[in-house]
Amino acid sequence: MGHLSLHYRAAKHNTVIQRIKQGTDTMNKTLVASTVALLMPLSACATTDADTEKSESRLTREQQAAKTEVWEPVPEVVSFDKAGVPSDSISLIGDDLSNWTSVKEGDAKWTLENGVLTVKPGTGDIKTKAEFCDVQLHVEWKAPQPEAGMEGQQRNNSGIFLQQRYEIQVLDSYQNKTYPNGQAASVYKQTIPLVNAMKAPGEWQTYDIIYKAPTFNGEALATKGYVTVIHNGVVVQNHTEIQGTTEWIGAPKYKAHGCAPLQLQDHGNLVSFKNMWVRPL
């Protein structure tokens, strides 16, 4: 019995060991399988990155740099005339007033002499015959010496209406107090210029205007208009949001429209304009 018992115990012991071993094997297999499963994506990524790095390192630095060079489209070449007017611009004040019409009716009746266009008070605003949307606009303007008693908005007022609706104010704002959202280079009754960059009356002033027209989905406003104004080389409106049409009384509002003329204001004063050119964008 002793021997048998020993044998039996030994056999049982072996079976137990075998089972444990089997179990361990299964566990090990499972562990290995899950570890491999876990590491697979990582090792796959690492391999790809390494491969990329390897192939990159085979390129010269010049070849690597060339990968981010864009060769098309090639910008059109712009040249300049003696006055610095870009060749791709449309000149609006030429030898005659053929680019303009009166807003009221008929021909524009302002005075044109030696390339200088001056308001003829009482004849009304004038507008370009051409219609524009987004533009870069350059214009030079001059307010004459003020007459006695001319103050605030009465001191040689005019204006440049983008798309006949949104006024960039023209006013002699040299030592002339008025509401700042109505001084020169304001988006009239909306946005005060960042600084007052006025030169004295009698001197030519420059405006460089970059205008992004509002867009509409049918009657609904899709995107507002924006305007940047550089007055005598100084940024005075920096991508300013246009709140709506220029209103003398009441709040600005948007009403759907398409491309439209540029308009100059007859406010009853002898304000002059010259070297006005526009580049549709």
Ligand code: MG
């Ligand atoms: Mg005005």
